[in-house]
Amino acid sequence: MTTAAGTARVPQEERTRLMRARLLEATVDCLVERGFAGTSTTLVSERAGVSRGAQLHHFPTKNDLVVAAVEHLTEKRATELAAAAEALPDGPRHTRAVLQVLADHFASPVFAAALELWVAARTDEALLVTVAPFEQRVGRDTHRLAVDLLGVDESVPGNRELVQATLDLVRGLGLANTITDDTRRRERILDRWADVLEKELS
Amino acid sequence: MTTAAGTARVPQEERTRLMRARLLEATVDCLVERGFAGTSTTLVSERAGVSRGAQLHHFPTKNDLVVAAVEHLTEKRATELAAAAEALPDGPRHTRAVLQVLADHFASPVFAAALELWVAARTDEALLVTVAPFEQRVGRDTHRLAVDLLGVDESVPGNRELVQATLDLVRGLGLANTITDDTRRRERILDRWADVLEKELS
Secondary structure, eight states: OHHHHHHHHHHHHHHHHHHHHHHHHHHHHHHHHHTTTTOOHHHHHHHHTOOHHHHHHHOOSHHHHHHHHHHHHHHHHHHHHHHHHHTOOOSTTHHHHHHHHHHHHTTSHHHHHHHHHHHHHHTOHHHHHHHHHHHHHHHHHHHHHHHHHHTOOTTSTTHHHHHHHHHHHHHHHHHHHTTSOOHHHHHHHHHHHHHHHHHHOO | OHHHHHHHHHHHHHHHHHHHHHHHHHHHHHHHHHTTTTOOHHHHHHHHTOOHHHHHHHOOSHHHHHHHHHHHHHHHHHHHHHHHHHTOOOSTTHHHHHHHHHHHHTTSHHHHHHHHHHHHHHTOHHHHHHHHHHHHHHHHHHHHHHHHHHTOOTTSTTHHHHHHHHHHHHHHHHHHHTTSOOHHHHHHHHHHHHHHHHHHOO
């Protein structure tokens, strides 16, 4: 009996999981293409091909939906980031390659979607309550990843601040990239930054 | 006759100038407090105490208003930035003091207002057409100011990229600061970056 019930439940759970994923991916697409203000629950349910009732059952408000969507995409991107990190070359170009992976991350659609959420949260207290701790967690995870990738000993004074500066730099580059294609300028800056990091991170 | 007409015209011109300034400052306040989506021409005219007719005469659309407002505030902040630069100490703490002036600039309300405009322009083509060249001009002006303040010789290879990296770093710090108070972390990062710049900028 237990086994039969379990087997019967799996397809339903799987259908629910897929439906949630479709909703979250449609939300991210909306955020990237139309911004936070242009994203509505109606638009998302149409785009995902999910009924309004089912959508409201899983995500009662727009805020629930957009926060879950950015979390979903962030997890997906973290997996991609880890895979890109695995493929990094050793040797003299290693630091520069790490910077490229980080900078690409902050020039991706996940950054555009997160930026929409971030800026909306600045003036929306209900959203800020959820977004602020989420951003802190993502910030810590990204910092830890950067420390690992760069092979930094954070017990050496000044090293921690250089890793933080590196992440603030790529965040700033990401922001500059949102309205103009900034690729060539970014490459030269990352070359120079890699030189500095190799000298300074001891 | 000419003199009399001239004298009569001045108060009218002055009244117009003051009314425009009130409209632009009310717009910036709205952008900072309510974001781009929460800013409306009605709200701005009420807040500025200017009639709808007069407002529409000077700024026919919301986009005209917000772009003019961010330009207005940017000019005002540029004057303040130049004044802050005048007051900088010479000597060993000079680089650190320059970084503080730049970082404060990117942690100010003008940055929040510009960020709202910037993010809105990402998904609004009509706005982007005006905002992109404006941002490029502001970017060039800020770069020139940073070069002057830091006393950098840009003919030395690598120096230009370090100045650009510095501005991207403070932009990234500004973005991090919009939803959490980031002052202490920022101070330590700027201390470390000042050390690097003093060694690297030759």
